[in-house]
Amino acid sequence: MKKKFLVGKIILLILTFALVSCEKEEFTEAGNNKTYNEEVKADSKGNLVTVFKGREVRLGEGMVRSWISVDANGYPREIGVEFTPEALKGLPLNSGHENTIVLPLHLKARELTPFDHIGLNWNPTGHDPQGVFTVPHFDVHFYMISVAERNAIPEWSLNSDAAFNNYPAKGHMPMDYITLPGAIGAEPQMGKHWLPSNLGAYLPFSKIMILGTYDGQFIFVEPMVTLQTLNNIRASMEFPYSQPDFFDVPGNYPTRYNIYLDPKTQNRYITLSEFVPR
Numbered sequence: 029m030k031k032k033f034l035v036g037k038i039i040l041l042i043l044t045f046a047l048v049s050c051e052k053e054e055f056t057e058a059g060n061n062k063t064y065n066e067e068v069k070a071d072s073k074g075n076l077v078t079v080f081k082g083r084e085v086r087l088g089e090g091m092v093r094s095w096i097s098v099d100a101n102g103y104p105r106e107i108g109v110e111f112t113p114e115a116l117k118g119l120p121l122n123s124g125h126e127n128t129i130v131l132p133l134h135l136k137a138r139e140l141t142p143f144d145h146i147g148l149n150w151n152p153t154g155h156d157p158q159g160v161f162t163v164p165h166f167d168v169h170f171y172m173i174s175v176a177e178r179n180a181i182p183e184w185s186l187n188s189d190a191a192f193n194n195y196p197a198k199g200h201m202p203m204d205y206i207t208l209p210g211a212i213g214a215e216p217q218m219g220k221h222w223l224p225s226n227l228g229a230y231l232p233f234s235k236i237m238i239l240g241t242y243d244g245q246f247i248f249v250e251p252m253v254t255l256q257t258l259n260n261i262r263a264s265m266e267f268p269y270s271q272p273d274f275f276d277v278p279g280n281y282p283t284r285y286n287i288y289l290d291p292k293t294q295n296r297y298i299t300l301s302e303f304v305p306r
Contacts, residue, residue: 065079065080065081066078066079066080066081067079067081071097071105071106075099075105076099076100077097077098077099077100077105077106078097078098079095079096079097079098080095080096080097080098080134080135080136080137081093081094081095081110081134082094082095082131082132082133082134082137083132085129085130085131087111087115087119087129087148087150088114088115088116088117088118088119088120089114089115089117089118090111090112090113090114090115090116090117091112091114091115092109092110092111092112092115092129092131092148093109093110093131094107094108094109094110094131094132094133094134094137094145094146095107095108095109095110095134095137096133096134096136096137096140096141098136098140102140103140103280103303104137104140104141104280104303105301105303106286106299106300106301107133107137107141107143107170107282107299107300107301108168108286108297108298108299108300109131109146109148109168109297109298109299110295110296110297111258111295111296111297111298112293112295113293113294113295113296116255116258116259116296119150119152119255120150120152121152122152123149123150123151123152125149125151125155125167125215125218126216126217127149127150128147128148128149128169128217128218129147129148129149129150130145130146130147130148130175131145131146131147131148132145133145133146140280141279141280141281141282141303142172142277142279142280142281143170143171143172144171144172144173144174144175145171145174145175146168146169146170146171147167147168147169147171147178147218147248148166148167148168148169149166149167149169150166151164151165151166151167152164160227160231160233161233161252163233163254163255163256164254164255164256165233165252165253165254165255166252166253166254166255166258166298167238167250167252168250168251168252168253168298169218169240169248169249169250170248170249170250170300171247171248172245172246172247172248172277173242173245173247173248178217178218178219178247179217181215181216181217181218181219181242182216183216184210184211184214184215184216188214189210189211189214191242191243192211192214192219192220192242192243193209193210193214193220194242194243194244195207195220195241195244196241196244196245196246196272196276197244197274199272199273199274200246200272200273200274200275200276201222201239201241201246201272202239202270202271202272203270204224204225204226204270205222205223205224205225205239205270206222206223206224206225207220207221207222207223207241218240218248219240219241219242219247219248220240220241220242221238221239221240221250222238222239222240222241223236223238224236224237224270233252233254234253234254234256234257235251235252235253235254235257235265235267235287236251236252237249237250237251237252237267237269237285238250238251238252245276246272246275246276249269249282249285249300251285251287251298251300253287253298257287258287258296258298261287261288261289261296262289263288264286264287264288264289265286265287265288266284266285266286266301267284267285267286268283268284268302269283269284269285271283271304275306278305278306279305279306280303280304280305280306281303281304281305281306282300282301282302282303282304283301283302283303283304284300284301284302285298285299285300285301286298286299286300286301287299
């Protein structure tokens with residue numbers, strides 16, 4: 029009886045150790061990005077790069093993931109989101125700004141760029157302003173704050189108005205971007221949204237670059253792209269976007285956003301590129 033008890037105790041200890049080890053290994057792997065893919069390939073312009081991929085996340089009937097490409101000198105070339113063809117099918121009809129899909133970034137992306145994670149939002153009926161962005165589209169937020177900091181951003185209220193409308197100092201946002209006071213453009217777990225001052229040039233809406241702030245900080249860049257644009261894309265599209273004069277945090281900041289199709293896989297991409305050290 030004593031022997032059976034001892035054997036049982038040993039088995040229990042082994043199982044406990046195995047469970048703890050598995051939990052620790054999962055955390056360690058996620059922290060060190062061992063589970064993330066890495067490959068060397070030629071980019072769309074024929075340059076040899078190393079691509080570091082984040083974990084796949086389900087969307088629609090397919091998958092999406094983040095990734096970053098790095099050149100032979102260790103400099104970032106492009107960062108963005110990859111959609112498999114099936115990801116654009118069977119999309120939920122009850123999604124919106126309040127439903128953020130967090131796409132973790134590979135450690136390499138967090139080391140070489142100011143970005144912490146990507147927040148992907150699918151808007152089947154669009155969102156405000158009415159008649160402007162009220163078509164099915166994706167918001168791709170490249171956040172420069174942590175998930176915890178982003179989740180702490182409250183709903184707009186008279187109490188939170190001061191933080192939403194505490195704008196960065198002059199020169200820390202592009203001169204040709206504007207925002208409006210009060211609750212307009214103030215979203216919980218996102219921040220205050222800024223639009224190009226020449227908004228009419230982007231209508232009817234198919235793609236646009238939005239910027240965001242909260243409590244005095246520039247916290248995200250946000251390419252918005254319609255589902256129709258992604259479904260119908262054939263040729264690559266590249267667009268420069270306005271930059272601030274000053275940056276609070278030194279780093280490599282992108283200056284262009286891109287939308288394109290891989291003709292072999294039919295995967296779609298929304299990315300940022302043309303990094304400049306600030």
